[in-house]
Amino acid sequence: MLLLTKNRVFVLWWLILCSGLAQAQETNNGKWIWYPGDFAIWLHTQTSGLRQERGQPYPPFWRVDAPYGLVRFQKVYDIKSPTAIKVFAEGNFQIRVDQQIISDFDPMNIRLPAGKHQLRILVENHGALPALLVRGDRVFTDETWQVTNQNQRFEKAEAGQFADPESPPSHFSLHYTPMDYRVLEQDDRRLLLDFEKETYGKVILERLQGRGNLHVYYGETKQEALAEKLAETYDRVAVREGAPQTDTLAARAFRYVYIVADRDVPLPSVKALYEFLPVENRGGFSCSDTLLNRIYDVSLYTLHLNTRAFLIDGIKRDHWIWSGDAYQSYLMNFYTFFDEAVNKRTIYALRGHDPVETHINTILDYSFYWLIGIYDHYLYTGDTSFVKQVYPRMKTLLQFCLERRNTEGFVEGLRGDWVFIDWAEMDKKGAISFEQLLLAKSLEATAYCAGLAGDEEAAAAYRETAVSLKKKIEAVFWDERKHAFVHTRENGRLSTDVTRYANLFAVLFDYVSPEKKQQIKEHVILNDSVQAITTPYMKFYELAALCEIGEKAAAVNYVRDYWGGMLEAGATTFWETFDPNEQGKERYAMYGRPFGKSLCHAWGANPVYLFGKYLLGVRPLSPGYKTYEITPSLGGLDWIDGKVPTPSGSIGVFMDRQNVRVNPGTGRGTLKLQSRKMPKVDTGNAVVKSLGNNWYAIQLEPSVAEYTVRYWSNEK
Incomplete structure (x- = not known):
């Protein structure tokens, strides 16, 4: 067994099997895998203690679990000819093939023998998340691998978006972009900044010099920031004599930032970074x-x-x-x-x-x-x-x-x-x-x-x-x-x-x-x-x-x-x-x-x-929008327009007091409308079915790009 350690995140490579050396074939197959749920559980340990109350940490008052520190990954493969693989892991590990421990290997140049064999990799990491990435042409890590926490119960491994050997799951990070602000008040020792709306990010203090403390108070309102130690969150930055320094503070929520300097500490230059998860608004x-x-x-x-x-x-x-x-x-x-x-x-x-x-x-x-x-x-x-x-x-x-x-x-x-x-x-x-x-x-x-x-x-x-x-x-x-x-x-x-x-x-x-x-x-x-x-x-x-x-x-x-x-x-x-x-x-x-x-x-x-x-009226009727319903309603408005995301695209809906336009999804949809008389559809051979009480149903086909329906509104 080979043991390599670097801080608490381990990047380790393994394995040679069979006699003879062969250059590993370059491939992008394979993604990082871990025990189901344990990436989220590990990430939770990193974020659950972010709460601060008036300068003091405030951890949760319920149990916060850690990921299992010892995890076994295994896969039975069956190949007709030898194949080359590369292996990357986060943690100390042991390799076995058909119960035989491998003790001498080059992790970047591994050959697996032909035939049906069981490949086992035991990963131990009590400081972060035990995770594994195997890259190869025919043998590689994915959700078909089995995993156990050594309780002899096996589950399918979990995987996510991580596939780069240089970016394992423990490298997960939110994204950052610069933020602007307005200076509301300033004198020799005080600086009040307005970011003009509520935000979340990191304040960066540049050209720190002098000797003493710098106090940074955060406020969702101006009153909160100016209340200093009555604010819910604040930081104290100790400044020591020497060359000017830069300090990036922990991410906080704020609209206003109020900075107060001790007598012997000049006000620094201030920048800020917005911290966010890069999600796309698909609706x-x-x-x-x-x-x-x-x-x-x-x-x-x-x-x-x-x-x-x-x-x-x-x-x-x-x-x-x-x-x-x-x-x-x-x-x-x-x-x-x-x-x-x-x-x-x-x-x-x-x-x-x-x-x-x-x-x-x-x-x-x-x-x-x-x-x-x-x-x-x-x-x-x-x-x-x-x-x-x-x-x-x-x-x-x-x-x-x-x-x-x-x-x-x-x-x-x-x-x-x-x-x-x-x-x-x-x-x-x-x-x-x-x-x-x-x-x-x-x-x-x-x-x-x-x-x-x-x-x-x-x-x-x-x-x-x-x-x-x-x-x-x-x-x-x-x-x-x-x-x-x-x-x-x-x-x-x-x-x-x-x-x-x-x-x-x-x-x-x-x-x-x-x-x-x-x-x-x-x-x-x-x-x-x-x-x-x-x-x-x-x-x-x-x-x-x-x-x-x-x-x-x-x-x-x-x-x-x-x-x-x-x-x-x-x-x-x-x-x-x-x-x-x-x-x-x-x-x-x-x-x-x-x-x-x-x-x-x-x-x-x-x-x-x-x-x-309830206004655009889009909801799934069966899992994954295989079938869905659209029941748009103006709710007293003159018109509505929008889209609702699904696993395979978005459904578009427009409605005014005379017409409804729908861009259907990939599943089988049903448009339901209330109309004083039967609606008219200008697309294809769409069938309009009466449901009684002035309600009508129109079946939507995914092959049609857009439906336009004329109806007679009951709304005043």
Whole structure:
């Protein structure tokens, strides 16, 4: 065995087999592989501690796993003639062919013998990520290799975009580009910079000299930066006598940067670099309302800032992956960037390794969002391989949840659990109807994935449990007098309180009859006497439910008022919470701190999802958009125009009060329209089918570049 070490990232090469030397054939085949999920888990160890609170580190309060340090990769190959390979690895390693250890080799010049043989490479790396790259003409690393963490259970290896020997997975990095700013205030010791909108990046201090300290305060608002040590984040730079130096500070969130120098430290020259994940916006939306267009653009920018190595909650304060926040970001991603890799990294990082000892993020509902999110990822992408890889972790998490049910079969928050739901004041004791609905949906999601993974016995058991649970939820929590689900049941006693949460999700999950949906619409969703939802987090679901019950114009009006209110208050990105009644300093306070509120929060980007799914009306009906539906709606607007990304391209939609134009995707689509009389299609031999109640369906063929449909609008 050959051992080579360089810092904590090891780049090692191996192997010769068979007698005689041969020059290895140059080839670009092969990509870096690793234990499934461990690249994301390793990357999470590098980013989970980025949170800083007033000069001090603030690590997560849940378990952060590390990648397995000892991993065995293996492949059975069968070739008719000898072949040449090159091998690269991150870590110490051992090579075996057919159980024989290879002890003398040239890693750049390896010949494998003809025939059927098993190639094993054991990689050990406790400082980073054990990873392997084999390049060759006929034998090379890809997802068909098997991998084990030495527990004798084998899985298919995971791979990503890494294929360069000089850029292994541990070299993953975000991208940078220079940023401009305006100088707002300056004297001999103070400098206030305005970057003109919320951003994230690194401040670079050049020509540092003198002796003393330089204090750098970051603010999402001018008030926060000028508050100095009351700001959520700041840095202190020690300057020592000698030749002028340059210091690149850690990446921070800010709009304003306030630099204060000690008496003997001249102000430096300042530059800044924007830090970002290079994702392409493949979606788009515009309409007849310029305010909504601005809301869409700011929402997209908010989402982009929080789409980093992972889908994080906010760039200033936490910088953590929260499962509830991430679930919404998965869906927003599918209507904008359609970056599958960042979704998968986030899913793996949240889950970590077995055993399951607490809920994800310690939050009861967040375990359920994690399970449901995997099904949604499959629906949009059709990525069966990912589901099969992650399914064993779904199974153990769901089993953990099921073991914590009470005697009635309902989940409750137990000791150590955080029952979140939303920030609003509410009773969170006992069995909450909202949590039971999430459990039922989690059972259905896991059952579907179990079927894809070939675990039919578990799939059947989960489906049966879901059916039983849904019946019990309706029997126990539905109140005929209130025409709604009541909130909670504790010690066998049912509350009389009605909240929006369970009722919204019953509509979104399609768990109730049309008659009960109508009752929920009248007595809960459109009932102002029921406690209002005020956070963008739960507004994500309330606005979706409004659209599902035919109230798209009401949803659009709310976006115009609520998100428009943030813009009127000076927002350049959308906030964690917003109360139009708050003024001045109280707008920025949260968690008992004057600037604790995040003014760039992922769940604030909700409109990019709402406009794509419910105005452009595009949604997959089967995995990977093999079949899909387009049900566009003006929502009270004069026209809408945009596109929605899919795994194989984008679907374009335009609608005004007379015409609809569609650029279909590669799957089989159905355009659904409401029209006072039968629509007319000017393309090909498209068939228009009546669905009743003035609804019509038009089948879309991928071979047609564009459909134009004349219809007669019902909207005023």
